Amino acid sequence: MAKSCIIIGGGIAGITAALSLSQIGISCTIYELRATPATIGGAVNLTPNALRLLESLDVELYGCRVDSIEIFSLHTGKKLGELPFRKFGPALRILREELLRALLRALSRKGVVVSYGYKLVAMKDESFEKEVTAVFENGEEIKADFVLGCDGVHSAVRSKYVDPERLPIYTNVAVAYTVVEDYGTKPHFHHTSMNSGRFGSLLTSYVDPDRTKVYLGAVMEVREQNDRQGWKVRGSDRQKTLDEIKRRYRNTAILCVNQLVQRADDFVFYPVYTLRAGGRWSRGRVLLLGDAAHCMPPQGESTRLAIEDGILFARVFETCVEVSVEEALQVYEKTRRPRIDAAYKEAVSRWESVKDKSWLMQKIIEWLMWVILWYKMSHFETSISYDVRKEVLRS
Ligand SMILES: Cc1cc2nc3c(=O)[nH]c(=O)nc-3n(C[C@H](O)[C@H](O)[C@H](O)COP(=O)(O)OP(=O)(O)OC[C@H]3O[C@@H](n4cnc5c(N)ncnc54)[C@H](O)[C@@H]3O)c2cc1C
Incomplete structure (x- = not known):
């Protein structure tokens, strides 16, 4: 059986795959x-099942415990409902940078x-x-029994080798975020809240256990720029982003939101890309994991899906000892597809609601929020209670 592996990309998918594989001696x-x-x-939001997976990989985390995501109207200030985690254990809101650090600590303990x-x-x-050879810009060529492409939505492993036709698609939506330390008025939420309005949604959440920092993430429609350079210029025009956020969220019915927006003085801006559903995930001895394989509109679950990928892949590899690497990759793909396809559908349906809408449409959404939440609850519960370690392998 194959023993050496190259992982391209040191993000969440790459590191979790490395942790999982090292547990089985690869x-x-x-x-x-x-x-x-x-x-x-x-x-990022780590759901209760994602936390259990990370615990199984000896990852120690530092973030804010979340019992539920509360949903508020920016227009009336009223709470419209909530999505509770409690039944399955708490979730954790954590800065991506902090999660990466925790994963890297676990990685260095494993050598x-x-x-x-x-x-x-x-x-x-x-x-x-x-074997397969990875070629790097510095001229080095490295061989291994197999390669995992964990290099995100703009994956070079996908575009240069596995599925060059499948290009990232801009969603017409960008995210701007910041962290405010001196946030003034006591926030209107307990742990994490999604604040819904006509001009996009605003996520407000504590991100540390002592609740000294509030994260502000605005999702908003932004026209596509011509090219990478255009996005660079748009992203570095911090004043423009700040003005845009202030225009959208200055006079809401939630005092704390108004103050947070006033106190924020710098936002990081990035355009949101996705991949079309389906597509090819593997070719020969090369497999895509995480966003490189199935980047979908952000729905608070991308991080968990990336973690699940690595854990399932290691399980397949540990179990399918009698078969070739190519066959093991096929088992992984067959087992993983149904779950990813379902998550993709759900992400697309949720994503429409973050775009700009008329006053009437926003009102209808607010009136119907309890029905929407009731309808979504069963998917939500299935998704946060799912344990990839128990998935039946399909050959
Ligand atoms: C800097 C950064 C900030 C992000 N911020 C957010 C956020 O605020 N909210 C959110 O929901 N999601 C965010 N994401 C995306 C989120 O991390 C992913 O959706 C999810 O965690 C899946 O992770 P992934 O490992 O598949 O992809 P990613 O997290 O995108 O990691 C891919 C890794 O591959 C590396 N890479 C790319 N191309 C190459 C190459 N040619 N050769 C070698 N390495 C390569 C990248 O530098 C990166 O480290 C961010 C991603 C990045 C890279």
Whole structure:
């Protein structure tokens, strides 16, 4: 059975895959494009089942415990409902940077190396039968029994090798976020809240156990820029983002939101991309995991899906000892598809509600919120109670 693995991308999917594989004795090295671990990234939500998975990988986390996501109207200030986690154990709101640090600590305890400053530019398959070669921008070529492409929505492993036709699609929506330390008035929420309005949604949440910091994440429609350079310019125009947020959220019916927006002085801005559903995940001895395989509109579950991918993959590899690497990748894909397809459908249906809407449409959504939540509850509960470690493998 194969023993050596190269992982491209040192994000959440790459590190969890490395932790899971090292638990079953497969040696891996991670190659990451950035020179150091990323210090940007907003607050991600770790659902109770994601926390259990991370615990099984010995990852110790530092964030804010969340019992439910409360939903408020920015227009009336009223609470419209909530999505409770309690029945399944609390969730955790944590800065992506903090999660990455915790994963890296666990990785270093296991002795797995991350090589920074390695940009994958090509894959070679002359020795398709036995091993595969990753080619990096610095000229180095590294061989392994198999490669995991965990390099995010703009994946080079996908575009250069596995499925070049499947390009990232801009959603017409961007996210701007910041963390406010001196937040003034006691917030209107207990742990985390989604505040819904005509001009996008605003996530407000504590992100540390002592509740000294409030995270503010605004989801808003933004026209597509012509190219990467255009996005760079748009992203670095911080004043424009600040003005836009203030225009959208200054005079809401929630005092705390108004104050948070006033006190925020800098926002990080990024455009949201997705991949179309389906697509190819593997070719020969190369498999895509996380956003590289199935980036979907943000729905608070992308991080968990990325964690589940690595854990399931290691399980398949541990179980399918009698088969070739290619066959093991097929077992993984068949087992994983139904779950990802269902999550994708749900993400797309939720995503429409964050776009700008008329006054009447916003009112209708607010009136019907309890029905919407009731309808969504069964999917929500299934999704936060699901345990990928118990998934029946399909061959
Ligand atoms: C800097 C950053 C900030 C983010 N902030 C948020 C956020 O605020 N909210 C949110 O919901 N999601 C955010 N995300 C996305 C979120 O992390 C993912 O949706 C989810 O966790 C799935 O993780 P992933 O590991 O599949 O992909 P990612 O987290 O995107 O990780 C991919 C990794 O691959 C590396 N990489 C890319 N191309 C190459 C290459 N050619 N060679 C080598 N390495 C490469 C990247 O540098 C990155 O470290 C962010 C991602 C990044 C990279």
